[in-house]
Amino acid sequence: MAGAEQSQRWSLKAKTVLVTGGTKGIGHAIVEEFAGFGAVIHTCARNEYELNECLSKWQKKGFQVTGSVCDASLRPEREKLMQTVSSMFGGKLDILINNLGAIRSKPTLDYTAEDFSFHISTNLESAYHLSQLAHPLLKASGCGNIIFMSSIAGVVSASVGSIYSATKGLYTNY
């Protein structure tokens, strides 16, 4: 398929997208791929320096990407993030990508209570609560979608990440 024809078939022009954890890894790749198809993106990360580096690189590439410093494991910061997204995108959001996640690899018996809270708040609670917060914006868009980043570890057992695995089980019912 010719390039021009392909980009017409696969356009995300002007679609509004929140990609959590877009400064590294899979989230970074998602931002670049979606922005390349014309999406208007907001992303977040905790490290301000790395976020600003990414934003400046994306601006030079002509991508429409903005960002917030946010620790999405914290409820008030998630609320602030969604307020920012709402005001940036006029109360509408087409796609929420719950990408950010983290793992501390340890045998089960070595995990502490703090390790447990860290995984639950970062991987599970953040995705769940951001989805709740995004619901009115997704509904207002008329074509809202939520993408969750799961893992093979949520399906098969891993010897050094039992809490991570629990946070990566597949989401089913709406």
Ligand SMILES: NC(=O)c1ccc[n+]([C@@H]2O[C@H](COP(=O)([O-])OP(=O)(O)OC[C@H]3O[C@@H](n4cnc5c(N)ncnc54)[C@H](OP(=O)(O)O)[C@@H]3O)[C@@H](O)[C@H]2O)c1
């Ligand atoms: N990599 C794999 O092999 C793999 C396999 C299966 C599933 N996954 C899943 O894919 C997703 C991305 O994984 P990855 O390996 O690409 O991750 P990564 O390279 O470690 O990048 C994580 C991103 O999320 C941000 N982040 C982490 N904690 C955050 C928090 N509390 N608040 C806001 N931002 C936060 C990080 O920036 P800051 O550090 O600046 O906050 C970074 O931008 C995760 O959900 C992971 O579980 C990954």
